[in-house]
Amino acid sequence: MQVLADKHDNAVHLFERECSIQRRHQKLVEEAPACVVDEDLRVRLGEAALRLVKACKYTNAGTLEFILDSDRNFYFLEMNTRLQVEHPVTEYITGLDLVKEQIRIAEGQRLSFAQQDLHIRGHAIELRICAEDPANSFLPDTGVLKNYVPPSGKDIRVDSGYAQGMEIPVEYDPLIAKLIVFAPSREEAIARMRWAIDEFDIVGVKNTLDFGRFVMDNQHFCSGSYNTGFVEQEMSHYHRGADDSSGAMAAAIVAFVHREQKEKSIMVGTKSPGSAWRMARK
Secondary structure, eight states, X not given: OEEEEOTTXXXXXXXXXXXXXXXXXXXXXXXXXXXXXXXXXXXXHHHHHHHHHHHTTOOEEEEEEEEEOTTSOEEEEEEESSOOTTHHHHHHHHOOOHHHHHHHHHTTOOOSOOGGGOOOOSEEEEEEEESEEGXXXXXXXXXXXXXXXXXXXXXXXXXXXXXXXXXXXSSSOSEEEEEEEEESSHHHHHHHHHHHHHHOEEESSOOSHHHHHHHHHOHHHHHTOOOTTHHHHXXXXXXXXXXXXXXXXXXXXXXXXXXXHHHHHHHTTOOOOOOHHHHHHO
């Protein structure tokens, strides 16, 4: 639950974000609102978050993290006393600039709105694009960004500190960029994210773009029936897809080489030398 609290005992929550798709307890995909949270649960989560904020006399932007069990009971985990990486999805569904609000609070200003003024509009999804290899346990990768062309268009946002030609070093977090999309519905947001991923061109380091596409196509994600075990439960399907694609690539290369050899033999007016395997045995 995203919260804002000023120095005048005013506090609001800006609704929830869903962050269950993780590796090593670090988030990869985030969205708002959460498709498993109905209005009753949203109200109870918000009330619990604000009780905690007021009990510790907190001021600033902050995020309270909860875990939800299969019986829809929720449990408090921790509070992050700052803006989080996924704050853009909350900005999209509320229309607020959270960085601006955080600065206003630091200046001692009062919140300019109350809880009843806040409403959810549409749906937003964020993909963290990291220099990691999903096919190899998400191990970090380094190198130079030979190609780096982010997508653009209506309700597509890319937050990044990199540009083409820059190096991804070992000294920093592997996060390259955040890709955020917004649409009137979750289904449309998923479709827009697919398009944005396909338009994002990154060459030079292994990254999580393809994994993001895998998530957007996954039936469990699309139906909303997934949990924090998603990566462990679904990665076998991702690996199978990677194996299939590499096999197809190998077959294409063999076919290309065979065609080139055949055309070359015709051009020089010689007979085909026959099977390469037979030649290799001579």
